[in-house]
Amino acid sequence: MLRPRIIPCLLIHEGGLVKTVHFKSPKYVGDPINAVKIFNEKETDELIVVDIDATANGAEPDYKLIAHMAAECRMPLCYGGGVRTAEQAKRIIGLGVEKVAISAAALADPTLVTRISDEIGRQSLVVVLDVKKRMLSRDYDVYTHNGTKNTKRSVFDVALEAAKNGAGEIVVNSIDNDGQMKGYDLALAEKLRKTVSIPITILGGAGSLDDLGQLIGRCGVIGAAAGSLFVFKGAYRAVLINYPTLAQRDEMILAALPRA
Template sequence: MLRPRIVPCLLVHGGGLVKTIGFKDPKYVGDPINAVKIFNEKESDELIVLDIDATAEGREPNFKMIGDLAVECRMPLCYGGGVKTAEQAKRIIGLGVEKVSISSAAIENPQLISQISDEVGRQSVVVVLDVKKKGGGYEVWTHNATRNTGRSVIDLAKEAERCGAGEIVVNSIDNDGQMKGYDLELARQIRQAVGIPMSALGGAGSLKDIGALLSACGVIGAAAGSLFVFKGMYRAVLINYPNPDQKDEIIRAAIGQ
């Protein structure tokens, strides 16, 4: 039986880990390898690592860094950043990464989703959609929230599923780093729009927020950045993750599993 996943999301900028607020003002929070080792010890369900420089700078993925992370990681690892070809995705999977995420490249060229899916398998293809509210809906932005596609997140999520994506990650730019809770309406809309697995990202500030997301959407991934790298009202840097009993309690309270 599928179970909800609680997934730390780490951002790489300038070779180090950072956390942003509204996709701006990256704050250094540590070394990627050290963070992976800690999440290993804490038995994280999965790990997402996004290189936020690669696409913005127009460069290919840092394969050396990816290989180093994959060697250390003892949980399923999803990498994103700078992937523009099926060959790059195949190389990343070959380094020991379970999933490859694509964002702007998938929107600009939906056939890339199909090409990567054919090369590495649908289950390894994740499409990340970064969104902002507009009126009564949501529009997708790319390149670290600097370019508005003008397209509906619902339309793009459905398109990604048709093209062969195995998972959708929907990321709220408005809620990024705010630690005031997920955009539950956004998560519900995506959950209703697609039949493939999905994860929500942006806004989690407590384990209660994760419980609220799971209660609203059922079996999905609850991804978070700030929640797992900061502690306390002063946002002191401390890698943390719920222990197995806490995870089970959250899931049982939310969906009864």
């Protein structure tokens, strides 16, 4: 039976693991390989790793780092950052990565979604949409290049387009909520869940297991992703890689999902 996935999202900046607030002020929080090893021990459902420098700098994916992470990782691994061609995506899958994520490239050329999907399989292609709420509106604009470029396109239109073109999953990341640890944008998550039929993952704002539970309760079987929640601990945000035990996850999911 399908069940919600609880997913840490790690950001790579200048070779290190960082966490941002509103996509700004990256704070170094450790070594990415060490983080992968710790999440292995904690039997994490899945892991998303995004190189936030690659696309912004027009650089190739760091295949050496990707290969190292894939070799260490004992859970499904999704990598994003700098992927602009089907050939790059195929190479990354060949290194042992389960999913490849694209963002800016998918907005620049929607046909790339189809080409990559045809090359590596729909189930291995994730489209990441970074969004900000429009002022005085219920809609959200999609941004690229670490939140610096507004495409002025609705997240719901882009999500539908990506699904139609062959994306196997949509990840929506709230720039407004990034690093705030005050909860997800549940209205956004619920509307997106009703908009597309493919799997979705929501990222941005989680600060507690209760936040994960509220998202699952509103949207059912979904990916609940977080960054700060899994790298910080306590009111002063001391750096500590953490993840709920299997028993804690089961308890939270059972409490969140509606009873038959």
